[in-house]
Amino acid sequence: MFGEDGRVRFVASDHADRFTNLQSRNVDLVAAVATYTMERDVYEVGTLHFAASVKAAVFSHLSLTLQSTAKAGFTFSVPYLYSGLSLAGEPHFVACAEQRSTAVYCTGIRICVQYGTPYVNAVINMVTDSSVIVLAPTIVDFYNNFVRGLCNVLAGDQFDLSESFAQRYFGNYSISNTLYTQEPISLVTRDDDSDWSDYVNWVMLALLSAEQQSVTQAKLQKQ
Numbered sequence: 001m002f003g004e005d006g007r008v009r010f011v012a013s014d015h016a017d018r019f020t021n022l023q024s025r026n027v028d029l030v031a032a033v034a035t036y037t038m039e040r041d042v043y044e045v046g047t048l049h050f051a052a053s054v055k056a057a058v059f060s061h062l063s064l065t066l067q068s069t070a071k072a073g074f075t076f077s078v079p080y081l082y083s084g085l086s087l088a089g090e091p092h093f094v095a096c097a098e099q100r101s102t103a104v105y106c107t108g109i110r111i112c113v114q115y116g117t118p119y120v121n122a123v124i125n126m127v128t129d130s131s132v133i134v135l136a137p138t139i140v141d142f143y144n145n146f147v148r149g150l151c152n153v154l155a156g157d158q159f160d161l162s163e164s165f166a167q168r169y170f171g172n173y174s175i176s177n178t179l180y181t182q183e184p185i186s187l188v189t190r191d192d193d194s195d196w197s198d199y200v201n202w203v204m205l206a207l208l209s210a211e212q213q214s215v216t217q218a219k220l221q222k223q
Contacts, residue, residue, distance in 0.1 A: 014138045015116030022074065022190060029200060030188035033083070033157060035118050036076040040188075075197040077204045079184035085119045088161035089146060089153040091174040097153050098176055102128050110134055112151035114142045114160075122181050123155045157183075 011027050018034065021027050034040075087094050096106035107130060113123045115135040123133060134151045136142035139160065146154050147169060154161055161175050187204060189197040210216075 015114055016137055018116070019074065019188075022188060025190075028189065028193075028196065033159075033185055034076075034188045035183040036079055036186040037118060040074055041076060073191050075189045075191050075194075076186040077188075077197075077201040078208070079186050080204055080208060081185040083157050083159060083183050083185055084179035085122050085155060085181040085183075086158040086161055086179055087153055087155055087176040088174065089151070091172050093152040094174050094176055097127070097131070097155075098178060100126065100128055102130060106130075109153060110151040111153045111155050112136055112142055112145045113155045114139060117156070118183065119156055119181070126180065 011021065013021050013027065013030070013032060015032070018027075018030050018032055019040070022030050087097050093106070093109050096103075096109055097111065099106075109127070109130065110132045111123055111127060112134045113120050113136070115137050120133075120135070127133065132151075134145055136145050142154065142156065142160070145151050158179060187200050189200055191197075
């Protein structure tokens with residue numbers, strides 16, 4: 001869309017800092033998986049809301065400040081994908097987490113979830129008091145914490161729990177068939193540039209329309 005002459009700069013960003021990077025103008029568009037929520041549309045703060053019944057949300061192996069992030073609203077394109085929270089990991093503990101079991105044989109559930117995602121609050125609200133939650137600042141830490149044994153269940157986007165990761169892990173690994181949330185995934189821009197936001201949204205609408213009509217680059221080049 002912009003050509004290959006360096007007019008576009010791609011910036012690696014974690015879930016925890018993607019909105020602050022956008023607000024501080026380090027980037028103009030967040031194209032990573034970003035859920036469209038009312039909070040982010042109006043005033044993205046990223047604060048964790050703990051369920052009153054949850055007493056064992058233990059955030060170990062990290063030094064994170066769980067406070068506000070961008071403190072600003074953003075503009076979201078039409079959703080281009082719907083995903084959701086799922087579970088994966090050691091089969092025994094995945095089954096225990098799915099059943100929200102408090103049985104003795106389920107003692108020791110440790111759930112890894114990536115900080116900065118909407119899945120943190122969802123996991124906190126669904127776990128039992130005996131569960132331990134381990135926050136990971138990046139997707140790499142998310143996987144590594146599981147491989148190192150810091151957790152036995154991964155809670156995250158269904159696409160992050162794919163079989164491709166299982167092929168790099170040599171222990172028993174299963175993926176839940178259940179989606180616990182439904183997340184509309186969109187492109188994100190700042191609120192203060194409506195022209196750019198409209199342009200991004202129209203491009204997304206055009207791509208979705210092209211897919212629906214089976215229009216491809218190869219077909220257009222033949223015309």
